[in-house]
Amino acid sequence: MGKTATDDGRSRKVGVKDISREAGVSISTVSHVLNGTASISPAVRTRVLEAARRLGYLAHRQAKASITALDTILLAVPPDTLPQNNLNFVSWTVLSALGKESERRGIRLVPFPLEGLANSAKAIVEAARSEKAGGIILLNVDRRELVEGIAGAGVAAVLINGEDSSMQLDSVTPGNRFGARLATDWLIRQGHRKILHITWRGRATIRRRGDGFVDAFVDNGLPREDAQFLFAEGYEPHLGEKAIGEWLVANKGLGEITAIFCAADNLALGVMRGLQTAGYKIPSDISVMGFDGVAPGEFTTPSLTTVNVPLDQMGPAALHLIEQRVTSNRLDRASHRLELGCRLIVRASVAPGPAGTSPR
């Protein structure tokens, strides 16, 4: 973006000259269009803007304007989020996209591993100062003392995958509630009426998925009791496998349940294995829906129908929020809580349910 690859593999900056060539007008016309300094015919205007966008000039200009003030960002991550823990595909995807974008923009990312509950806000703020970081990104943590401490220090900070109910810090999360509703709504439209939601006792961001699960039942006028919950001990695959295994025993089979909505793909991976081990066929005996849209779900048998979270956009969005805050000269800038939209990915693990038609 903002650069154009040349034959020799190197890239050079895109400028008004390139746009003028591409759009077939003079460079002054390009400038006029970009700045609104003269009235330009709509046709020309459109052509110029199209060219500018296509060549990445607009995005480049935008990025360049913001990053000037930012050269280092402290990245606070809980220990179980680090890359060596290869079970956590979600964090891995988020981190790798964040790293790539930072590199592209020449921002130095300094990782700061959080060790359990020991690290105080003070330690994080201290680290940011000593690294001369202009901002802090916190991944997968939103403990209240931490958030309050950091907010009190007045550094620009953003939570990724966390929320600050005191509305002091900026945050980026998936659209958890709407996403879960989307998934559940789709199961309902496929004819499922009794659905089990397998989740775990995680942070508020995960509870939002449960809220959305219930929302879909309510919005479709279905009885709330048919939206059942099962809590696994965590989100790792083996815990999902364990949870469904125990549930099948306690319940003497699937009962009336015809679909399972897992609060994370990771969990779904284990749940599918558990179901298959117990002799159930997916999706003919039971449908399974995931949440996250992480790579492995594509390669299971059957492949996992899920809600895709734009994980690769979360880091860049967080960078943008920090930039905005650092650049702004408003002291009263309200905190920004950003939810990124999710999309349903229909693959093979969901089949039509017993109720043929949509209840709507």
Added chain:
Amino acid sequence: MGKTATDDGRSRKVGVKDISREAGVSISTVSHVLNGTASISPAVRTRVLEAARRLGYLAHRQAKASITALDTILLAVPPDTLPQNNLNFVSWTVLSALGKESERRGIRLVPFPLEGLANSAKAIVEAARSEKAGGIILLNVDRRELVEGIAGAGVAAVLINGEDSSMQLDSVTPGNRFGARLATDWLIRQGHRKILHITWRGRATIRRRGDGFVDAFVDNGLPREDAQFLFAEGYEPHLGEKAIGEWLVANKGLGEITAIFCAADNLALGVMRGLQTAGYKIPSDISVMGFDGVAPGEFTTPSLTTVNVPLDQMGPAALHLIEQRVTSNRLDRASHRLELGCRLIVRASVAPGPAGTSPR
């Protein structure tokens, strides 16, 4: 911002030259700091960035980078939102700040009044095209057909004060749920245990305030039944007055309620009048809390304790989202649902309740 007032009242652009003077360094050093093209001593770096921010150079640069592509925006508003309807202080505040910011940036805002349910998405998109608008802002509307229709047309559009559960359009809302929780939590901390939430059957954004009201009870370990709801017929002051009047009659007085949390300041205005007409003293007999932080609440007797929504930042945030979308050359850019943080404004309408201490 981005300009500096001179003695004769005019303003001129702020440039690196001004920053270099302000920071006491050469212009090339300023450039190096802004672009990270040389390693600069932390002291100098900080001084330069401080000066750049103070003079508004950073904000200016940022704004300038984005607006180039945008010269006209269509503003779709329901008829009851228009300025002549002076009861709707919230919309008035949002619109006036949006107008001011658009003017400052040289963006032409074309109002498009929605007439009841008659206007289709097609009509709006059509109007945007004929006005050559680069984006659409929809205020206080989020009907599904409208949202889907506009999303389908592929124009950049943002909802202000609305949500798109299908996660296709961008939106800006107050942090309704967290804000209501903040308000209720504060009432609880003041010693109130039985609280009445007066609201109306509005859109989802308003229901979120009810959610937050309940959240506060749950988080504080208080019985859910003590979080009572009363629905007025709308948000106008006289409907609040009517609702509380009827409730007092039906209930033969206040009963155990010691505080009332109104889902809007506008409603609170009428509720206060109703309570006072019925002979109750605020806050000694009953505490009243509002939501919105709109001007009139400051001038009531007693003045209204409320949750301040950054109404003046909603329009600018919406513009920013449109710019981002127009500028971006990603086709798969996820929808952005943005919630702006709110702050509690403690004034005179809330007194300590019967339970002295905080339950936590």
Added chain:
DNA sequence: CTGAAAGCGCTTACAG
């Protein structure tokens, strides 16, 4: 790590 000076890119009167 900082600055004087050359140079490049974008903007801006101005002509048509």
Added chain:
DNA sequence: CTGAAAGCGCTTACAG
């Protein structure tokens, strides 16, 4: 409404 040309602001080798 568009473009050729002058000019301004910012960047960038380079010296110390």
